[in-house]
Amino acid sequence: MVEAPVRHGILAEFEERFAGSQRLYERARRSLAGGIAHDGRYIKPFPIYVDHADGPYKWDVDGHKLIDYAMGHGSLILGHNDPTVTEAMAAQLHRGTHYGAGNETEVRWAEQVQKLVPSAERVRFVGSGTEANLLAMRLARAYTGRNTILKFDGHFHGWSDYLVKGEKPPFESASVPGVPDDVLRTVAVLPSDDLGAVEERLVQGDVAAVIVEPSGASWSMIPLPEGFLAGLRDLATKHSAVLIFDEVITGFRWSPGGAQARFGITPDMTTLAKIVAGGMPGGAVSGRAAIMEHLEFKDEPGWNAKKKVIHPGTYNANPLAATAGYTCLKRCEDPAIQQRTDELTARLRAGLNTVMEQHSVNGCAWGESSAFHIIVGEQCTNRTAGDLHTPEGIAPATLKASGKAGLATPLSLGMLLEGVDLFNAGGLLSVTHSEDDVDFTIEAFERTLLRMRQEGLVY
Numbered sequence: 001m002v003e004a005p006v007r008h009g010i011l012a013e014f015e016e017r018f019a020g021s022q023r024l025y026e027r028a029r030r031s032l033a034g035g036i037a038h039d040g041r042y043i044k045p046f047p048i049y050v051d052h053a054d055g056p057y058k059w060d061v062d063g064h065k066l067i068d069y070a071m072g073h074g075s076l077i078l079g080h081n082d083p084t085v086t087e088a089m090a091a092q093l094h095r096g097t098h099y100g101a102g103n104e105t106e107v108r109w110a111e112q113v114q115k116l117v118p119s120a121e122r123v124r125f126v127g128s129g130t131e132a133n134l135l136a137m138r139l140a141r142a143y144t145g146r147n148t149i150l151k152f153d154g155h156f157h158g159w160s161d162y163l164v165k166g167e168k169p170p171f172e173s174a175s176v177p178g179v180p181d182d183v184l185r186t187v188a189v190l191p192s193d194d195l196g197a198v199e200e201r202l203v204q205g206d207v208a209a210v211i212v213e214p215s216g217a218s219w220s221m222i223p224l225p226e227g228f229l230a231g232l233r234d235l236a237t238k239h240s241a242v243l244i245f246d247e248v249i250t251g252f253r254w255s256p257g258g259a260q261a262r263f264g265i266t267p268d269m270t271t272l273a274k275i276v277a278g279g280m281p282g283g284a285v286s287g288r289a290a291i292m293e294h295l296e297f298k299d300e301p302g303w304n305a306k307k308k309v310i311h312p313g314t315y316n317a318n319p320l321a322a323t324a325g326y327t328c329l330k331r332c333e334d335p336a337i338q339q340r341t342d343e344l345t346a347r348l349r350a351g352l353n354t355v356m357e358q359h360s361v362n363g364c365a366w367g368e369s370s371a372f373h374i375i376v377g378e379q380c381t382n383r384t385a386g387d388l389h390t391p392e393g394i395a396p397a398t399l400k401a402s403g404k405a406g407l408a409t410p411l412s413l414g415m416l417l418e419g420v421d422l423f424n425a426g427g428l429l430s431v432t433h434s435e436d437d438v439d440f441t442i443e444a445f446e447r448t449l450l451r452m453r454q455e456g457l458v459y
C-alpha cells in the first residue's frame, strides 16, 4: 500500500499545475463557444488542453505526460499515431484528400467492414456516428413505412434531435432544449431491463426500429441483463421492426466483428464510427441488403421519388478517412488486438476494486471488454477485490451519471495530478497500453483516494 501524500487540496493544486490549460480555456471562451468542442470534455474548473500524443500517452500544454484513457473517445484502439495508419495516411495526403468522386479505397473499406461485421451485407459511409444513426433511422422508416423509434434509458446515439431523448438522467424527462416536442414524440424510451415493456410497445405496430447500444448504455455503464439482446432480436423479428445495433464504440473493439460477433446475435442494421475510420472523422451504416437497397437509384417507376432514401454528404468516405479506416480495420481483424486490450482492462478493473476493498471505500470499477467505469462514494453490494461486470445496489441513473456527477470531478482532477487522464471517470484502452501503465494507474488511484479521504470527500 502506498503512503498518503501530504499536499494542499486537489483543486488548488490542479489550478496551480495546470495553469497553461486555464489560460487557454479563458482565451478559448472568447472565441470558441463554451471554450470546448465537445460537451464530454467539460470539467470544472477548466478542461485540459493537449499539445501532442503518442501511443497510450498525451502531453498537455503544461508539459505533463498523461496516460490517456480517452483514446480519441474510443476511436484509437491501436493507440495514438499507429505507424501503419499514419504512414498510409501520409501517403494518401499527397494523392489528394477529396476527389468529388468514388475511389478504390472506399470500396476496399466497405469490403473490409462486410468481411468483419456479420450483419453488414451492404455498407454506406457517413461523416460521424450521429450521422450513421440518422441514416439508419431514415432507412428503417422507409423500409417499414412506420415512424416510431424505440430506444433505451441512458443509451447514447449521438446528438441528433431524435436520439437525445432519454439519454441523460432523469431519463423520463419529456423535453430537451432546442428539440421540437413533435420530434420527441416520434421516439419512445424504455428501461433496458424489461422485455415485457418492449413487447407491449411493439404490439402497437408503429415501431420502425429498435436501437440499442449492445454493450448497455455508454459502453457498459448500465449493463444489460443476460438474455436482453437475444430477447430484442426475437421481439423485433416477431413484430417486423428493424433491430439496429449502435456499434459506434463496440465495433471492432468488443471483437473483430464487434458486439454482435462476440455475443452471436445479428441485428438487421449496424451503425459504426470511431474505430471504423481509424480515428479520423467518419462512420458507416451497414445492414441487410433488403433495407440498404433503399439507398439505390432504380429505373423502376416511382422508386426514386417514393422509396429511395436521400443521402448526400460532402465528406462521406473521403480518401483520407477511407485510408485510415481500411488500414486500421485490416489490423483489427487479428483477434489478438481485442484479446490483449480486454485482458489489460480486466486487470485494471480488478486492481481498482482491490484498492477500494483494501481501504474500505464505497464504490466500484466495472465494465465490459476494454471499457471501464469508476464510481466512488456509492455502495456497490457485489464488489469484491476482483473484476466486475454488473454493479448491484446502485440505480441505473446513478451509474449513468457517474462520469460527471458525485465525486467524478475530484477523482478526475486527482488522477490528472497523478498523470492519468480518465474519460468520464473511466475510459477505453488501446493495444499500446501496457501492464506498467495499468499498474501505475492503480497506484495513482490509491493515492487519489487517500487524498480524497484527507479532504473529507470519502470515508
Ligand SMILES: Cc1ncc(COP(=O)(O)O)c(C=O)c1O
Binding pocket: 073, 128, 129, 130, 131, 156, 157, 158, 159, 213, 246, 247, 248, 249, 273, 274, 283
Ligand atoms: C454509442 C455511440 N453512438 C453514437 C455516437 C456519436 O458518434 P459521433 O460523436 O461520431 O457523432 C457515440 C459517440 O461517442 C457513441 O458512443
